[in-house]
Amino acid sequence: MSGIEEKDGGGISAMPSRRTVLALGAAAASTVVTIRPALAQTAGSVLNCEIPVPGPHAGGQYISAEGSLVSPGTPGAAPPLSRPLTGEEVKALLNSGATPPGVSPQSAQAYANYIRRLQAGMSGFTCYASLQMPR
Amino acid sequence: MKHQLSLRIGTVAFRIGSAWSAPIEALRQLYRDYPEPEDGLCDFTVRLEPENFLRRWIRPSVAIQGDYILPDAAPLSLAHGLLAAEMGMNLQMALGQKRFLLLHASTVEKDGRALIMTGESGAGKSTLAALLGERGWRLMGDEFALLDLDSGRLWPFPRAISLKNGAIRVMEEEVERDRFGPRLTGTPKGEIRHMRPNRRAVEAMDKSAVPALILFPRFGEAQGLRAVGQAEVFMRLTQASTNYVSLGRPAFDALTKLVGDHPAIAVDYPDTEGALAQVETLWGELAA
Amino acid sequence: MSQPRYVADPDGEVRTVQLDGLALLFHRPSGMTHIVAPPAPQILEALRLGPADIGELLGRLRAWYDFEVDEDMEALEARVAELEAAGLVARL
Numbered sequence: 001m002s003g004i005e006e007k008d009g010g011g012i013s014a015m016p017s018r019r020t021v022l023a024l025g026a027a028a029a030s031t032v033v034t035i036r037p038a039l040a041q042t043a044g045s046v047l048n049c050e051i052p053v054p055g056p057h058a059g060g061q062y063i064s065a066e067g068s069l070v071s072p073g074t075p076g077a078a079p080p081l082s083r084p085l086t087g088e089e090v091k092a093l094l095n096s097g098a099t100p101p102g103v104s105p106q107s108a109q110a111y112a113n114y115i116r117r118l119q120a121g122m123s124g125f126t127c128y129a130s131l132q133m134p135r
Numbered sequence: 136m137k138h139q140l141s142l143r144i145g146t147v148a149f150r151i152g153s154a155w156s157a158p159i160e161a162l163r164q165l166y167r168d169y170p171e172p173e174d175g176l177c178d179f180t181v182r183l184e185p186e187n188f189l190r191r192w193i194r195p196s197v198a199i200q201g202d203y204i205l206p207d208a209a210p211l212s213l214a215h216g217l218l219a220a221e222m223g224m225n226l227q228m229a230l231g232q233k234r235f236l237l238l239h240a241s242t243v244e245k246d247g248r249a250l251i252m253t254g255e256s257g258a259g260k261s262t263l264a265a266l267l268g269e270r271g272w273r274l275m276g277d278e279f280a281l282l283d284l285d286s287g288r289l290w291p292f293p294r295a296i297s298l299k300n301g302a303i304r305v306m307e308e309e310v311e312r313d314r315f316g317p318r319l320t321g322t323p324k325g326e327i328r329h330m331r332p333n334r335r336a337v338e339a340m341d342k343s344a345v346p347a348l349i350l351f352p353r354f355g356e357a358q359g360l361r362a363v364g365q366a367e368v369f370m371r372l373t374q375a376s377t378n379y380v381s382l383g384r385p386a387f388d389a390l391t392k393l394v395g396d397h398p399a400i401a402v403d404y405p406d407t408e409g410a411l412a413q414v415e416t417l418w419g420e421l422a423a
Numbered sequence: 424m425s426q427p428r429y430v431a432d433p434d435g436e437v438r439t440v441q442l443d444g445l446a447l448l449f450h451r452p453s454g455m456t457h458i459v460a461p462p463a464p465q466i467l468e469a470l471r472l473g474p475a476d477i478g479e480l481l482g483r484l485r486a487w488y489d490f491e492v493d494e495d496m497e498a499l500e501a502r503v504a505e506l507e508a509a510g511l512v513a514r515l
Contacts, residue, residue, distance in 0.1 A: 022462050022488035024498035031463045032505040035373045035456040037380040042239045044256040045278060045297070046226040048323045050209040086209065088323065127207040365442035366458055373456070380454070384438070387449040387456055391440040 043130030050084035053111045055123030065106070067113025078107035084124075090115060091131050136182060141172050145281070145291040145340045147228070148172030151220055153183040154191055158216030165217070165295050165316045165331055170340075179203075179231055181223035186210040199223040203230035215322050217329065221297060228279055228292075229377040235281035235290060236386045239375040242275040242289055243267045244339075248347035248422055249289045250414070251280055253375050259354035259410070262302040265330065266411060269309050274336040275344065284385040287392055288343040293336045295329040303328045305407065347422035349399035352410060356403035360413070368399040398422075426477060428515040429503055431470035437511070439464070453510050466502055467511060474515050477503065 025031060043049075054063055061069040062077035070077050085093070085100060092098035094115065099108040118125045136152030138159040143149075150172075153159050181201040185191035195213035201223050211219045228237060240253035241264035250272075252260040261277040268274030276292040283290060295316065298306055303326060307315070316329035331337075349368060363371075372390060373379045379386050398421050404410035438449040446464045448457045462484070469475070469483040477496050480503070484490075506512040 020488055021491055022465060022484060023491050024462055024502060027497050027501040029501070030505065031460040031502060032509045032511070033370070033458045034509050035370075035380060035458070038374045038376065041255065041375050042225070042229050042377050044324065045239070046222055046229050047205050047207070048209050048211060048222065049205070049207045051207065084209070086323065124207055126205055366445035366447070369442060369447060370458060380456075383454045384449055384451065387438065387440075387447070391442070391447055395440070395442060 047087075047127065047130050049087045049127035049130060051087075051090055051115060051118075051124030051127050052084040053081045053114055053124075057123070063107075063110045063114045065110050065113070067110060067115070067117045076106070078104075078110040081111065085111070085115075087127055087131055090128065094131075140166075141175065141177060142166055143170045143172045144224075144294055145276075146234075147179070147232075147292065148177045149179050149181060149224055149227070150177040151181045151183070151223070153216070153220070154185050155183070155195065155197075155213055155216060157213065158183055158197070158220050161217040161316060162220055165329055167331070168334075168337060179224070179227035181220060181227060183216060183219055183223070199226065201227055203227050205230075209323075211322075215319055217316055218319055218322055218327060221295065221329065224294065225278060232279075232281075232378055233382070235283060236382060236389050237376055237378050238280040238282060238372060239278070239377070240280040241277040242280045242291075242344075243272040244275050244289075244342075244344040245272050245418070246423075247344055249275060249344040250348050250350065250418060250422070251289070251346060252350045252352050253280075253372065254351050254353060259352050259404075259407070261296055261298065262305060262354075262407060263352055263410060263414065265296050265298070265302075265306055266309065266407065267414065268333060268336060270411070273339055274332045282346075282389055282393065283343065284382065284389045286343075287346070287389060289346055290343045291336075291340045293332045293340050295331050298328050298330055300325045306330055346393055346397055348418060349393075349397055350414065350417070351399065351401040353401065353403045354407075354410070355405065357405060358409065359401075359403035360417075361401045363399040363401050365394050365399075369394045428474045428476045429470055429480070429507070429512050430474045430515055431467045431506075431512050434471065437467070448511065450511060455510065457509050457511065459511075462502060463506060463511075466499075466506060470512060 058069050062072050062074055062079055064070045064077050089100050093112050099105055115128055118128050138153045138156045140151050140159050140162050179202050183197050184200050186196035186198045190196035196210040197213055197216055197219045198210045199208060199219050199222060203226055240251045241260040243250050243264050252263060254260055264274055264277045274293055277296040278294055279292050281290040281292050314331040319327045400417055402413055436451045440447045446459050448459055469480055477499055481499055503512060
C-alpha cells in the first residue's frame, strides 16, 4: 500500500526507460518549493495578538501613506495610534479595508501599508505573520 | 508563584502558576481526575502574571509567561484566565516540544488505530473529534497530534477540548454538565467553553495508536469528497506542524512514512451528523 | 566571459522520497526540506556526475531524455536558478 519509492541519497529512484520526455518548463514556472517553519495554523490556539502602529521604536514619528515612518506633521501622514490594533482588526483592515473606529480611510491605508512592511524583529511581526495575510 | 497546579496530560507534565487563584481553581475543576506528574517533574511551566504592577488588582490583566513565550501577545482579562492557561499550555507545546513531531490536528482511536483530522481553525476538527469521542471512539486529543519519531505511533494528548460558539451548544446536548468549564464570553475568538474528555479518554492517556487514516474536514461547504495527493498531504501537514523544520531528518522520515503509508481524504460537509456518518464510512472502507 | 559552472551535493547528502510524481528532498547540510517537480530531480542527477555549465548540463540531459520542444537555455537557466535559490545547487 505504500506509495513510497525510496533511495537514500539518490535522485530518481530508478532511471526512467530511455527516451522519456522531459519538459524544462517555462522560464517563469516554479518547480521547487521549500518547506518553511510554520506557526500560522496553530496561531489561533497560542496567540491572542496585537500590533502597535507604529512600534515602540518609532519615537513619536508619523506614518506616511506608503507605510514608512516620517516626522510628525509631514503632510498626508497619519498619527501614531493610541492603542495597538488587535489581530482581528488587522485582518479586517488588510482583507476588506475595514477602518478601525475613529480612523479616517486615508490614515487606515497608511496603517495597512505600515503593517504590510513589518519585518522579523519588529514589534508586531509575529502577530502579522500569524494572520496568514499574503504580502 | 502564589497559586500553583501540576498536571500530567499523556506524556507531558505542566506546572501552571498564577498570581490569582481563580484560574488555578478553574483548571483544578476542569482537570479533576487527571494524574499528577511522576515524581513531580514537569516538562513545561506556564505562568499567569499581571500585565503590570497595577493590573494585578485594577481591571486585572493576565500576561501569559512561561518557558516559551511569543512576542506581541495581547494580555487577557482575568475573567478569561482559564483560557490564558490553556493558551499558555498550547504555546509550550507549539514552541518547546522536541520529542514528538507536533501536528495541529485532532485524533481519535478505534481498535488501536488512529484517525487524524487536520485543517484550518474553524474547519470543525475539534467538534468532530469531540462527538466521535462520545460515539464509540476514544479521544486522543483535539489540538495536537503527537507523532513518535522512532516508532511512527501517535501518542495521546487529551487536553480539555476548546469549544467555540455553535459547537458549545452541540456538546452541551450530548455530554453531562460537570464535564464543562465556565462559559467564557467576549473572548478574542467569541464564546468559548472547555470540556473535559470522558473517562475512557483520560484513563487511556498512556496508550499510543497506529495511524490509519488522514482526513481534511471542512465545515460549511457543500458535500464533497476528494482523495488528496501525497505531496499535497505532506505539504499541508508541514504547514500544520510547529516543529517540523526544527526536528530535521527524523521528522522528514517520520512524516514521509506517515504520508506514504496511509490514505488521505478531504471531506467537505454542510452538517455535522452527515460528516460523522461520512467519517464512519471512510473508516470502514480505508482503515478498518 | 566564461559561463558559471554548477555543482550539486553528492548522493549521501540528500535523502529523496518519491510521492505521487513529485520528489521530497531532505538536504542534510541545510536541514531543509524541498518538494520538487521534474525536471528538478533530473537536473540534480545530471549535476552529480560533476560540475557543469548550462550548456554542458543541457547536453547531459539530452543524452538521457527527449525534449518536447526545442528547449532553450533560458528555461534550463530558470530551473537551475530555482535550485540555487533553494540551496540544492551551488555555483563554483
